[in-house]
Amino acid sequence: MNGGVTTPGRLSAALGLLCAVLAGLSLLVGSAGAGLPGGAAGGLILWQIRLPRTALALLVGGGLGLSGAVLQGGLRNPLADPGLLGISGCAVLGAVLAFYWGAAQRFAPALPLAGLAGAGLGGALLLGFAGRAPSGPSLILAGVALSALAAALLALALTLAPNPFALAEITVWLMGSLEDRSLLHLALAAPPVLLGCAVLLGLGRGLDALSLGEATAASLGVPAARTLRLAALGTALAVGAGAAVAGGIGFVGLVVPHLLRPLLGQRPGALLAASLPAGAALLLAADLLVRLAPLALPLNQEPRLGVLTALLGAPFLVAIARRAAP
Amino acid sequence: MRPGTRPGTHPAMRAIALLLALAAPARAAERVVSLNLCTDQMLVLLAPEKVAGLTPLARDPALSYVAAQAAGLPVVRPSAEAVLGRRPDLVLATSFAAQTTLALLEQSGLTVLRVGLPADFPVIRAQTRHLAAALGVAERGEALIARMDATLALAAPRLPPVRAVLWGARGYAAGPGTLGDAVLRAAGLEDAGAGGRLDLEALVAHPPDLLVVPTAPRFPSLATALLDHPATSGITRVAIPPALLICGGPFTARAVRLLAEPPGR
Numbered sequence: 001m002n003g004g005v006t007t008p009g010r011l012s013a014a015l016g017l018l019c020a021v022l023a024g025l026s027l028l029v030g031s032a033g034a035g036l037p038g039g040a041a042g043g044l045i046l047w048q049i050r051l052p053r054t055a056l057a058l059l060v061g062g063g064l065g066l067s068g069a070v071l072q073g074g075l076r077n078p079l080a081d082p083g084l085l086g087i088s089g090c091a092v093l094g095a096v097l098a099f100y101w102g103a104a105q106r107f108a109p110a111l112p113l114a115g116l117a118g119a120g121l122g123g124a125l126l127l128g129f130a131g132r133a134p135s136g137p138s139l140i141l142a143g144v145a146l147s148a149l150a151a152a153l154l155a156l157a158l159t160l161a162p163n164p165f166a167l168a169e170i171t172v173w174l175m176g177s178l179e180d181r182s183l184l185h186l187a188l189a190a191p192p193v194l195l196g197c198a199v200l201l202g203l204g205r206g207l208d209a210l211s212l213g214e215a216t217a218a219s220l221g222v223p224a225a226r227t228l229r230l231a232a233l234g235t236a237l238a239v240g241a242g243a244a245v246a247g248g249i250g251f252v253g254l255v256v257p258h259l260l261r262p263l264l265g266q267r268p269g270a271l272l273a274a275s276l277p278a279g280a281a282l283l284l285a286a287d288l289l290v291r292l293a294p295l296a297l298p299l300n301q302e303p304r305l306g307v308l309t310a311l312l313g314a315p316f317l318v319a320i321a322r323r324a325a326p
Numbered sequence: 327m328r329p330g331t332r333p334g335t336h337p338a339m340r341a342i343a344l345l346l347a348l349a350a351p352a353r354a355a356e357r358v359v360s361l362n363l364c365t366d367q368m369l370v371l372l373a374p375e376k377v378a379g380l381t382p383l384a385r386d387p388a389l390s391y392v393a394a395q396a397a398g399l400p401v402v403r404p405s406a407e408a409v410l411g412r413r414p415d416l417v418l419a420t421s422f423a424a425q426t427t428l429a430l431l432e433q434s435g436l437t438v439l440r441v442g443l444p445a446d447f448p449v450i451r452a453q454t455r456h457l458a459a460a461l462g463v464a465e466r467g468e469a470l471i472a473r474m475d476a477t478l479a480l481a482a483p484r485l486p487p488v489r490a491v492l493w494g495a496r497g498y499a500a501g502p503g504t505l506g507d508a509v510l511r512a513a514g515l516e517d518a519g520a521g522g523r524l525d526l527e528a529l530v531a532h533p534p535d536l537l538v539v540p541t542a543p544r545f546p547s548l549a550t551a552l553l554d555h556p557a558t559s560g561i562t563r564v565a566i567p568p569a570l571l572i573c574g575g576p577f578t579a580r581a582v583r584l585l586a587e588p589p590g591r
Binding site for chain 1 (some may be wrong): 358390495496522525526527528530531532533543544545546548549550552553555556558560
């Protein structure tokens with residue numbers, strides 16, 4: 001059951017190094033051209049445009065990767081992912097309500113707080129359901145239903161929003177984007193995401209115990225209910241604030257644990273530490289490609305970030321399905 | 327729909343209706359419905375007493391220069407059924423309007439006057455005269471033009487030249503052939519925009535002397551939030567009410583005036 005080819009510590013260090021390399025590259029790529037931005041405005045472009053974008057990609061990706069690993073372990077379902085289960089969708093819905101009706105304009109932290117509230121509500125609904133019907137397929141069905149409901153309410157909210165541009169912005173919220181985010185967005189998203197990651201990283205033992213069954217977990221002194229509650233709280237923090245500034249980016253949380261299992265084995269607790277830098281590196285790499293696309297191809301704007309993660313993630317999902325088939 | 331309200335379905339009847347419409351001064355319209363924000367504003371400025379219906383947008387102060395007056399005038403949803411219900415004798419629309427709606431209205435015997443969207447001041451003058459004639463209020467049209475020209479005459483070229491960029495929602499910049507370009511040049515500024523999307527990094531890398539943006543709306547959007555990105559805070563900026571720039575009309579001269587004498591100078 002275990003049989004990893006490397007240790008979580010070594011792999012995390014390697015992935016951390018990859019993140020650092022990607023972050024360095026990320027500061028060199030933008031619509032003003034590849035390379036360090038020169039001229040009088042070079043510093044401004046570097047620190048006020050490229051730095052917040054790079055840091056947000058790392059944060060949001062790390063939060064998604066880690067919560068994917070926790071959800072797949074805690075719900076004992078290889079398809080669990082904040083996007084697929086509708087938690088990201090609920091976060092986006094909360095953020096959209098706070099943004100287009102002016103609450104975030106009057107009080108900036110309302111944006112991540114509303115994202116948190118949406119994600120928390122979505123997570124609570126889902127875990128409430130999981131508690132009563134813990135079988136895998138029914139949980140995924142409930143998640144798909146929640147996700148569809150959140151998308152429908154998002155479209156409705158944007159249709160009714162008082163600003164005429166709102167409806168055109170649905171792709172940003174559904175597919176996600178980090179274009180032209182500022183240091184303010186970083187400051188708003190970073191504290192909840194980091195706090196959420198701290199909560200989730202502490203769940204390793206609880207998840208390992210849970211993988212032996214709920215009765216065994218209780219006998220080991222880590223009751224399943226407590227682990228799942230903390231997982232929901234941590235996911236809401238790690239995903240909610242990220243989705244509030246970056247939209248609903250899918251597939252990162254789904255893919256990351258599957259990429260790590262061949263290296264670290266099946267024990268859910270072993271995946272946590274590495275899934276944070278893996279998610280961060282994956283999303284930053286995707287965001288780099290999104291920014292390189294208009295430099296290399298005749299596009300007058302960049303593709304949405306979620307378009308790329310879905311293009312990469314969907315074939316991956318098919319591969320999982322094929323491997324799972326007898 | 328009652329059968330009696332569609333006399334113009336016969337081709338000959340439609341031809342007669344068209345001839346009557348062309349001979350506008352002889353029989354000016356009395357009940358007019360407008361199907362576009364731009365024609366809404368012209369109609370309210372020229373003949374508010376003839377309004378049988380405006381678009382709901384005409385009442386939005388963020389979009390419409392005549393929002394205050396439009397609040398007391400009837401609005402109608404721009405659908406064929408709703409318009410027919412108002413029994414207008416003239417319908418104003420732009421050439422870009424929903425052609426299915428206009429075709430239905432014309433089949434029902436209504437006269438539809440299609441106008442373009444002016445992108446400079448000579449065209450605004452011509453369109454104001456054209457609509458004033460169709461509404462039978464030629465002298466009001468001339469008065470609006472005279473006031474517009476008096477406002478425009480106050481602006482003079484700046485020395486040394488001031489390079490300005492008009493940067494709108496989603497980062498679209500004014501450029502040659504746009505109304506924004508005509509406004510900047512009429513204000514004595516040099517239009518440094520090239521049209522199309524002007525990316526945040528590109529703007530910051532080559533900052534203009536003056537950044538002209540629409541006034542922040544009461545309710546935000548990502549499209550307009552971009553214009554407040556902190557990286558642009560070092561560029562001198564002037565905010566112009568978007569209602570002055572969405573449609574070209576006599577009121578567009580006020581945008582020129584705001585630019586020619588920006589606050590704090």
